[in-house]
Amino acid sequence: MVFFLKRFRVSEESMLPGIKPGDYIIVDTLRYKLRSPKNGDIIVFRHDGMEMVKRISANDGGSYTVLGDNLNKSVDSRRFGPIKKRDVVGKVIWIAK
Numbered sequence: 001m002v003f004f005l006k007r008f009r010v011s012e013e014s015m016l017p018g019i020k021p022g023d024y025i026i027v028d029t030l031r032y033k034l035r036s037p038k039n040g041d042i043i044v045f046r047h048d049g050m051e052m053v054k055r056i057s058a059n060d061g062g063s064y065t066v067l068g069d070n071l072n073k074s075v076d077s078r079r080f081g082p083i084k085k086r087d088v089v090g091k092v093i094w095i096a097k
Contacts, residue, residue, distance in 0.1 A: 014068030
């Protein structure tokens with residue numbers, strides 16, 4: 001059996017106020033295998049061995065600029081540059097408070 005949903009627990013403050021540390025998110029891991037991410041989508045991606053949650057702010061074909069909603073607490077594309085499509089785990093489809 002293959003599952004296309006993954007659950008993650010958020011540990012950082014970069015997506016406040018919408019997603020808080022301790023919240024659980026459900027990620028659709030199939031969606032971006034079928035189509036490209038869009039600006040405004042909240043995604044989970046891999047960077048430096050970690051899984052991170054950010055919002056896509058710009059889309060340049062196969063690379064994406066990602067930013068946290070809480071810019072003062074976010075380590076994002078302003079620091080490490082754009083991410084590649086292959087690094088995207090999936091789109092956040094549900095947040096459990």
